[in-house]
Structure formats: C-alpha cells, structure tokens
Amino acid sequence: MKKTGTKWDSILKKVDDYRYVIPKSYKDGMRTDALIFTSEKLLPQLCGDLSLEQAANVAMMPGIVGNALAMPDMHQGYGFPIGGVAAMDMEDGVVSPGGVGFDINCGVRLMITNLNRDEIKKRLPDLVDALYRAVPAGAGNDGRIRLSNAELDDVLVKGLKWAIANGYGSERDVDHAEEGGVMPGADPKAVSDRAKKRGSTQLGTLGSGNHFLEVQYIDEIFNLSIAEAFGLSRGQICVMIHCGSRGLGHQVCTDFLSTIKPVMDRFGISLPDRELACLPINSDEGRRYLAAMAAAANFAFANRQCIGHWVKQAFQKTFGNDTSVELLYDVAHNMAKQELHQINGEERKVLVHRKGATRAFPAGRKELTGPFRDIGQAVIIPGDMGRASYVLVGTEKSLVESFGSVCHGAGRLMSRTQARKGRQAKDVVADLAKRGVIAKATTREGLTEEVPEAYKSIEDVIDVVHSAGLARRVARLRPLAVIKG
Amino acid sequence: MVASAAAASGVVAVARGEVGTGGEAGARGEGDVREAGFELLDHPADMGFSCWGPSLDAMFVEAGKALLSTLTDLDKVASSEVLNVELESSDQEGLMYSWLSELLYLFDGEKLIVSQFSVAIKSGAASSSSSWKLKAELQGERYDPERHQINTYVKAVTFHQMEIRRHGSRYSAQVFLDI
Numbered sequence: 001m002k003k004t005g006t007k008w009d010s011i012l013k014k015v016d017d018y019r020y021v022i023p024k025s026y027k028d029g030m031r032t033d034a035l036i037f038t039s040e041k042l043l044p045q046l047c048g049d050l051s052l053e054q055a056a057n058v059a060m061m062p063g064i065v066g067n068a069l070a071m072p073d074m075h076q077g078y079g080f081p082i083g084g085v086a087a088m089d090m091e092d093g094v095v096s097p098g099g100v101g102f103d104i105n106c107g108v109r110l111m112i113t114n115l116n117r118d119e120i121k122k123r124l125p126d127l128v129d130a131l132y133r134a135v136p137a138g139a140g141n142d143g144r145i146r147l148s149n150a151e152l153d154d155v156l157v158k159g160l161k162w163a164i165a166n167g168y169g170s171e172r173d174v175d176h177a178e179e180g181g182v183m184p185g186a187d188p189k190a191v192s193d194r195a196k197k198r199g200s201t202q203l204g205t206l207g208s209g210n211h212f213l214e215v216q217y218i219d220e221i222f223n224l225s226i227a228e229a230f231g232l233s234r235g236q237i238c239v240m241i242h243c244g245s246r247g248l249g250h251q252v253c254t255d256f257l258s259t260i261k262p263v264m265d266r267f268g269i270s271l272p273d274r275e276l277a278c279l280p281i282n283s284d285e286g287r288r289y290l291a292a293m294a295a296a297a298n299f300a301f302a303n304r305q306c307i308g309h310w311v312k313q314a315f316q317k318t319f320g321n322d323t324s325v326e327l328l329y330d331v332a333h334n335m336a337k338q339e340l341h342q343i344n345g346e347e348r349k350v351l352v353h354r355k356g357a358t359r360a361f362p363a364g365r366k367e368l369t370g371p372f373r374d375i376g377q378a379v380i381i382p383g384d385m386g387r388a389s390y391v392l393v394g395t396e397k398s399l400v401e402s403f404g405s406v407c408h409g410a411g412r413l414m415s416r417t418q419a420r421k422g423r424q425a426k427d428v429v430a431d432l433a434k435r436g437v438i439a440k441a442t443t444r445e446g447l448t449e450e451v452p453e454a455y456k457s458i459e460d461v462i463d464v465v466h467s468a469g470l471a472r473r474v475a476r477l478r479p480l481a482v483i484k485g
Numbered sequence: 486m487v488a489s490a491a492a493a494s495g496v497v498a499v500a501r502g503e504v505g506t507g508g509e510a511g512a513r514g515e516g517d518v519r520e521a522g523f524e525l526l527d528h529p530a531d532m533g534f535s536c537w538g539p540s541l542d543a544m545f546v547e548a549g550k551a552l553l554s555t556l557t558d559l560d561k562v563a564s565s566e567v568l569n570v571e572l573e574s575s576d577q578e579g580l581m582y583s584w585l586s587e588l589l590y591l592f593d594g595e596k597l598i599v600s601q602f603s604v605a606i607k608s609g610a611a612s613s614s615s616s617w618k619l620k621a622e623l624q625g626e627r628y629d630p631e632r633h634q635i636n637t638y639v640k641a642v643t644f645h646q647m648e649i650r651r652h653g654s655r656y657s658a659q660v661f662l663d664i
Contacts, residue, residue, distance in 0.1 A: 076528075078645040078663065102641040102663045138635070197594040208638040209664050247593045250641045250663075254586045257644065262575050274578070274644035485638070 002040045006047040012036070018468035021067075022056050029060040029272070035067040037402070039464050042072055045456060051081035057273050058086050063093025063281075065343055065350050071357050071407040072464035073456060078102075079275030082356035085405045087341065090349050094269065094278035095286050097260070097293075099353035101334035102253045104293055105300035106211075106244030108408075109177075109330035110380045110391065111308055113315060113323065116235040117217040117480070123318055127215065128438050128481045130314035135213055135307050137206035138442030138485035145203045145306065152200055153188040159298030160330075163305035169312075169327065173305065175370025177330035178359060178377075179337075181301040187291035191248070192255045195292075199248030199299055204306035208442070208485030211243040213311070214382070216389060216477035223474045226393050229375045230328060232475050239311050239325070240389055240477070242382050244334065245300035252296045256289050281351055290336070297335060304330055328391070329378035333358045333408035339367075341403055352403045360394035360406040360471045379471050383410045383458030388478055390462050392471035406471045407462075410455040423448040432482070441484040523551035526659065532637070533646075533661035541577075542604045544649075544656035545584055545619070549602045552585050552642070555662065556592060557633050562600035564624035572619045577649050580606065580617040581658060585642040591623070598633060599625035637664055 001014040013021045018037055024030040034055040038046060046052055051074045058080055059068035065087045074083030079098035088094055120127060136143045147155065155162045160181020164171060174180045188196075206213060218236045221227045232238075245252075260277040263285050264270070269278060279286035312325035336353045343350070361368055363376040372378065379392040387410075398404045428447040432439045441447045466473050521543050523536035534551040538544035553559055570587055574580040584604075591597045601624035609616045626633075640663040649658045 078643045078661075102643075138638075194590050194594055198590070209640070251590065251594070254589075254641050258574070258579065258583050258586060261579055265575075274647070277644070 002043065004044045004047040008047045008052055012052075018464050022052060022059070024059060026056055030056060031061075031064055032059050033067050034059045034070065035401070036070045036074070037464055037468050037470065038070075038072050038074070039460065041460055042456065042464065046074060049076040051076045051083070054079065054081040054273070055084060057271065057276055058084055058099070060271060061086060061088070061094055061096065061276065061278060062269060063089040063091075065089050065093070065348070066403070069402050069405065071402075071405065072461045073356070073407040073409055077355060079273050079277070080353065080355040083407060084355045085353065085357045085402055087350040087352045087403050088281060090338070090351060091282055093281050093351060095281050095289055095336055095351060096276055096278035096353060097253045097256045097289060098275040098277060099355050100253070100293055100336050101355050102250045103244035103334055104249035104252060105297035105332045106242075106334045107178075107300060107304065107330060107332040108240060108242045108380045108382050109304050109308060110328045110378070111239040111241070111311055111325050112231055112328045113237045113239070113325045115237040115315075115319060115323065117237060118235070120237055120319070124215070124438060124480060127314065127318045128440060128483065130318050131213060131215070131311060131481075132440050132483055134310040134314040135206055135483065136204065137211075137213070137483060138208050142201040143204040147200050147203060149196065152196055155203065155302050156188040156191060156295035156298050157186050158182060159186075159301040160305050162298075163302045163309070168306045168309035172370075173327045175372070176327045177301060178332055179301075179367075180369065181305065181330065183294035183297040183301075185291055186294035186298050188295055190288045190292035191252055191295045195248045195251035195255065195296070198251050199246060202246040202248065203299065203303055204310070205246060205303070206241075206243050206307065206483070206485050207246055211485060212240075212382075213242075213307070213483045214240045214389070214479050215481040216240055216479050218475050219388075219478045220476040221474070222476070223393070223472060226375060226472075226474045229371065230378055230391065230474065232328075232391065237480075238328075238477055240380065240382055241304055241307050241311065243300070243303060243307070245296040246303065248299050249296040252292045256292070293336060297332065300332070301330065329372070329380055331358050331380050339403070341399065350403070352405070354405055356408045357405045358408045359404055360392065360398045361404045362394045362396045362399060365404075378474075379406060381407060381409060381458070381462065384452040384455035387452050388458050388476050390458065390473060390477070391475045392462070392465065393474050394471055395469055397469035398471060401468075402470055406465045410458040410461055437479045438481040439484070440482070447484065521547050523547045523554075525551075525555075526661070528661055531662055531664040533659060535657060535659045537655065537657035539655055541606050541656045544658055545581070545604045545606060546602045548581060548585060548658055548660060549588055549599065549604075551660075552588055552639065552662070553592070553599060555637050555639055557598060557635055559600045561632055562598045563626045564601050565626050566597060566624065568597070568599075568623045568625075570619075570621050570623060574617050577617055578644065578647050580619055581647065581649060581660065582642055582644060584619055584621075585660065589639055589642060591625075592628065596628040597625050598628055599623045601625070639664060
C-alpha cells in the first residue's frame with residue numbers, strides 16, 4: 001500500500017486496487033469494518049481530512065448490517081462522511097438524520113433533448129438567458145409558485161405526481177425517477193410549521209451553494225447498446241439539474257437534531273460524534289423522522305420536476321415548440337431507503353442511508369420501472385462546473401458490495417475559503433469561457449467557491465466506480481453553460 | 486463600542502486555514518485584545534466560526550452576529566422591528582444549536598434579518614430535559630433584495646465539532662455551518 005505519511009498507513013488494509021478496509025479492531029465500539037472504495041491516487045486526499053475517522057464512527061452505529069461504506073468521492077461531512085453508505089436492521093437499527101443530510105433528497109436529474117451541439121452553438125447565449133430567467137436561483141430569491149397550506153401538504157405526499165397533476169412534465173416521467181418521484185410513508189403532520197413556512201415560497205427554486213443547472217453535450221459514449229437504450233447519442237444536448245428540498249428539508253433535519261439528544265439518552269444510545277445522532281427505527285420518534293424525511297424528499301422531487309418543466313419551456317422558446325426535452329432519470333443522493341437486500345444468503349429488509357451517495361440498481365430490480373427494469377438504472381453523476389459529468393448504469397456487483405450504491409459527484413478537495421482566495425468571479429467566468437463554458441451566477445461566491453480546482457477529478461472518482469464494478473460508464477458529458485445561485 | 490467594532494471587523498476576518506481541527510480554534514478568550522468578537526473558520530466543505538465574549542450571554546450574541554454576518558452585511562440592516570424569543574434545550578451545545586437555528590429560520594422563513602441582539606441565558610435543574618433557557622430581544626429588518634445582498638446562503642447549523650468552552654467567566658465557542 002502506498003504510504004500517505006498519516007496514521008492511516010498502519011491502519012488501512014488494502015484489499016485490492018479499489019478497496020481498502022478500516023478493520024473493526026481500529027477502535028473500540030466499531031461493530032463492523034469500514035470498506036472504502038478508493039484508489040492509490042485518491043487515498044492521500046482522504047487521509048487529509050476527517051472522512052476516514054467518520055467512516056469508522058459510522059461502523060459504531062447500533063444495528064448496522066454489513067460494512068460501513070464510503071464511496072470514492074468521500075470527504076469530510078457531519079457525522080457521516082459525504083459519500084457514506086450504511087444499512088441498518090429494521091428492528092435493532094437506527095435512522096440518523098445526519099446520515100441523510102440537511103438537504104434531504106438533494107439529487108440530480110438529466111434531461112435529454114433532440115438537439116445537438118452544432119445546432120445550438122449560435123444561440124447558446126440566448127438559451128442561457130432564457131434559462132436564467134426561467135429558473136429562480138440564488139439565496140433569498142423566492143420562487144414563482146405560491147402554495148397554500150393544503151397545497152403544500154399535497155406536494156409533501158404526492159411529490160412528482162403533484163407536479164405532473166399541476167402541469168409540470170408528464171405521466172411518463174414517473175418511470176424515470178427514483179421511487180417514481182414519490183417516497184411512500186410521507187406524513188405532512190410530521191413536518192413542522194417552520195419547515196412548511198420556509199418551503200411555501202421555495203418550490204421551483206434552484207438554491208445556491210453547489211446547486212446548479214448545466215447545459216451539456218455528450219462527448220463520449222462508452223457503452224453503445226445501453227446508451228441507445230437510454231436515448232443518448234454523441235453530440236446530444238442535455239441539461240443536468242442539481243438541487244434538493246431547499247429550506248423545507250433543511251428545517252426538517254434541524255428540527256429533529258434539536259430535540260434528538262434527550263431521546264438518545266432515553267434509549268441509551270451514545271456515539272462519538274453528535275452529528276451521528278440517531279433514533280431507533282422501531283420507535284415513535286424514528287418513524288416520525290422517516291415520515292418527515294419522506295415528505296421533504298417529495299418536496300425535492302416536485303422541485304426538480306417543476307424546474308425540469310421550465311427548462312423545457314426555455315428550450316422551446318429558444319429553438320421552437322417541437323423541441324423535445326425529456327427526463328432521462330432523477331436520482332437522490334441524500335436519503336434513507338427501505339430496501340430488500342441479500343445478506344449472508346438471506347433476503348432482509350434494511351434501511352439504507354446514502355449520504356452523498358447514489359443508488360445504482362441493476363436490471364431486474366423491482367424498484368426499476370419503465371425501460372430501466374430491463375436495462376438497469378441510469379446513474380447520473382455530476383462532476384464540477386468546468387469538466388465533466390457522467391451517466392452510468394447500475395450493476396449486480398454493487399448490490400453485493402455496497403447495497404447498490406455509488407458516489408454522487410466529484411467530491412470537494414478545497415474548502416470554500418481556499419477556493420475563494422485570490423479568485424475573482426470575473427476571472428472564473430473568463431477561465432470557464434476559455435474552456436467554452438458560459439457561466440452565470442447570482443452571487444460571486446456561487447462561482448469562486450465552486451471552481452473546478454476545488455473538486456477532486458471526476459475521472460479519478462468514476463474510474464474507481466467503474467473499475468470496482470459498482471456501475472458501468474455509459475456516457476460522458478461536458479458543460480456548455482452553467483447557471484448557479 | 487468595542488463589541489460592535491469587533492463584530493464589524495469580524496466579517497472580513499481571515500480564515501484560519503485549519504482543516505477539521507477541533508480544540509484550538511474554539512479556545513479564544515485568553516489574551517485576545519477584543520473583549521468580544523468572532524472569526525470565520527475554514528472547513529473542507531462548508532464554513533464555520535469561532536466566537537468569544539466576557540460572559541455566556543455575550544458569547545451567544547457574538548455567535549448570532551457571526552452567523553448573520555455570513556448571510557449578509559449587518560451594517561446595512563436597520564433595527565426597525567423588534568421580536569422576543571424564548572428557547573430551551575437540555576444542554577449548552579443544544580441551546581447554541583437552537584439559538585442559531587432560530588436566527589436562520591427568522592431569515593429564511595420569516596424574511597427577517599436580525600442585526601441587534603440582547604441575550605439572557607439561565608441554566609435550570611441539571612436533570613431536566615430543558616435545563617438551559619435563553620431569552621432574547623432581537624431587532625432587525627425585513628429582507629429587502631434591493632438593499633441586502635446575500636453573501637452566503639446557510640442551509641443549516643451543525644453540531645460538527647461544536648465546542649463551548651469556559652475560561653473563568655469568559656466563554657468561547659466554535660460552530661460549523663452547512664452551506
């Protein structure tokens with residue numbers, strides 16, 4: 001194993017080129033090993049922050065089934081590392097709001113069009129303007145949709161289906177979203193008035209930070225038959241939308257974290273990191289969290305559906321009403337899902353936390369509907385705003401090793417402060433322009449903090465995912481324009 | 486006043502550049518020339534701050550200022566509205582979490598930016614689930630996109646490496662925010 005000059009040199013065990021293990025003997029309280037999917041190239045970066053320690057902490061959680069897992073884009077998070085996956089037993093296990101994240105159902109969708117790069121080149125600036133006007137973005141900027149209390153409750157229960165019923169997108173989109181865009185078990189009564197207040201003006205907004213809308217083109221096809229089955233071709237224009245449940249989801253997580261400690265004390269749960277705070281799944285409080293989480297998740301599905309619809313309208317406005325803009329797939333990367341998995345030869349229902357990780361199911365899984373049941377799930381992985389993003393397809397191997405999970409993006413390398421240092425927004429815009437990318441953001445920091453250099457190389461991350469057999473490359477996309485909050 | 490001058494300069498304080506460190510960042514209090522103040526901290530994915538004051542109440546005020554300064558320039562925020570809040574929690578860190586989350590909610594949910602704070606904290610019986618109580622009088626202004634530029638949208642307050650330390654009668658804290 002290559003030396004990193006950190007304590008991990010004597011702790012990590014190399015299994016093969018893409019798998020490393022923190023054995024449960026590393027520290028007291030670990031109930032299982034932590035399996036880290038990474039490479040020799042990415043390893044030094046991991047050892048530079050707390051993410052490996054956090055992976056070891058996840059292995060301490062009560063009721064954990066199988067290994068604690070970390071994906072190759074892993075970096076330091078809150079409690080869980082970002083890129084962390086952990087499955088819990090439904091009877092003895094816990095649900096951790098921090099293992100889902102503040103941005104519940106932060107996720108990404110890819111819309112595919114019938115346009116190619118050459119066709120849109122001349123009118124790209126017009127398209128970008130149309131998109132910028134069509135999709136509310138940035139902090140403090142409310143959306144155009146105003147919801148009454150009853151309507152918001154409807155969104156929380158019906159998610160994507162609410163959006164379709166209200167004219168955003170169409171019925172076929174249900175087969176093109178994880179969970180059909182509706183998480184079961186959502187209960188609006190489990191969501192606080194505060195969360196609803198925040199959400200009531202934020203449906204159909206992009207938000208800020210690392211959320212974005214990107215116009216892309218497919219520059220490489222790796223698997224022709226799957227690409228064709230997905231409807232992808234070289235040069236094709238696509239739009240990637242990355243956002244989540246906005247203030248509603250953030251408030252749901254905050255609400256539960258505020259009051260969780262006395263509940264944990266009552267159940268005698270003690271963990272090394274307060275952000276790992278958790279509730280027994282089989283408790284009133286645990287069930288309440290899951291019901292609130294599902295509601296917030298549905299808000300995010302509806303959010304992305306509304307934005308997707310406006311993206312289509314912006315395209316049609318710019319290129320004509322017969323322009324086709326359809327959803328390929330919509331995935332979550334902050335979620336806890338009840339799923340059946342084979343564990344030691346037995347099929348068991350477990351709660352799979354994916355914190356900055358994406359579900360990647362193979363063909364045949366009953367959760368996949370429409371064309372994906374036969375092909376396998378489309379896995380959408382955004383890179384950073386200067387380089388590349390990927391579409392992959394889920395594999396059987398991921399079911400065996402990672403509860404059907406892969407990375408969610410490139411993973412940050414640089415803190416926001418470091419990224420901002422010495423960088424001016426106008427330089428970032430100019431730099432991206434040199435790479436042929438138009439960038440538009442509502443804040444300076446939206447650009448400077450999100451520069452490509454602030455992220456790991458998406459190529460290195462995807463290389464691990466593909467080479468470890470967790471998912472297979474289908475297509476690579478390059479940005480043409482990025483809109484950020 | 487020392488406190489508000491410190492708060493104003495705290496907005497542009499240099500980030501410490503320490504990745505993921507716990508202890509030292511929160512240990513301000515001894516030998517610092519400003520009686521009360523705050524400073525931004527570096528973090529791999531998001532951001533944080535350390536803050537300090539001559540009392541627990543004063544330190545909580547600085548924490549509030551640090552959070553809201555991350556959102557927007559407080560010197561552009563008037564004090565046209567007054568609001569009283571009462572919060573409680575089972576422990577000090579929980580109280581800090583609830584306090585900062587309250588301020589964040591007021592911004593994102595009620596569109597109220599708080600610029601002035603007066604805080605009084607009491608600790609109750611140790612065995613009670615609401616041992617710590619905070620009362621605050623807040624002054625601020627409704628968010629106006631024409632006058633208030635949002636610097637950074639804060640998603641949430643985290644417990645990540647949260648520390649509250651006491652140095653005699655002085656207090657300091659470290660808090661990280663999810664951006």
